[in-house]
Amino acid sequence: MQELRKQRKRPNRYDEVGLFSGILFCADCGSVMYQQRYQTDKRRQDCYICGSYKKRTRDCTAHFIRTDLLTEGVTENLRKVTSYAAKHEARFMKLLTEQTEDGSKRRNAAKKKELEAAEKRIAELSAIFKRLYEDSVTGRISDERFTELSADYEAEQKHRA
Ligand SMILES: [Zn+2]
Numbered sequence: 001m002q003e004l005r006k007q008r009k010r011p012n013r014y015d016e017v018g019l020f021s022g023i024l025f026c027a028d029c030g031s032v033m034y035q036q037r038y039q040t041d042k043r044r045q046d047c048y049i050c051g052s053y054k055k056r057t058r059d060c061t062a063h064f065i066r067t068d069l070l071t072e073g074v075t076e077n078l079r080k081v082t083s084y085a086a087k088h089e090a091r092f093m094k095l096l097t098e099q100t101e102d103g104s105k106r107r108n109a110a111k112k113k114e115l116e117a118a119e120k121r122i123a124e125l126s127a128i129f130k131r132l133y134e135d136s137v138t139g140r141i142s143d144e145r146f147t148e149l150s151a152d153y154e155a156e157q158k159h160r161a
Contacts, residue, residue: 018048020070026050029060036064125157 018035025032031051038045046067052060085092129150136146 018046018067020048020067020074024048024065024070026052026060026063028063031060033063033065035067122157125153129153129157 020033021035022032029050029052031053033048034051034054036047036049036054038047047064048067048070049062049064050060053062132141132146132150132153135141136143141149
C-alpha cells in the first residue's frame with residue numbers, strides 16, 4: 001500500500017501533493033481520482049475528479065468531490081473509530097487482529113502456491129537432468145551437447161532454488 005501510494009502520488013501543476021492523491025478511486029469506474037483546482041479571482045476550490053472523466057479514456061460522468069468536504073468526512077470517520085477504540089478497547093483490538101490475520105492468510109496462500117510451482121519445476125528439472133545424464137552415458141547424445149544442455153538446466157535450477 002505504501003508502495004502504491006508512492007507511485008501514484010504526483011504533484012499537481014501547483015506543486016502540491018494532495019492528501020488523498022493515489023488512494024481515492026471512483027466508485028463507478030474504479031479509476032484513480034485526480035486532484036483538481038478551480039480558481040477564479042474571487043474564490044478557489046480544490047476537488048478530486050474521476051480520472052476516466054478527466055482524461056476521457058472511458059465514459060464516466062464528472063464524478064467529483066470537494067476536498068474540504070472529503071477531509072471533513074474522513075476526519076469525522078477517524079474520530080468515530082478512535083472513540084470506539086477508546087470505549088471498547090478489547091473489542092477493537094480483536095477486530096484489528098482479525099483483519100490483519102485475514103490479510104496474512106491470503107498472502108500465505110499466494111506464497112504457498114508460488115512455492116509449489118517452483119518445487120514442481122525443480123522436480124521436472126531434476127528429471128530432465130537425470131534423463132540427460134542417462135542419455136549421455138548410453139551415448140545417445142554427444143558430450144558437447146550434454147554439457148551445453150546441462151549447463152542451461154543447471155542455471156535454471158540455481159535460479160529457482
Ligand atoms: Zn469514474
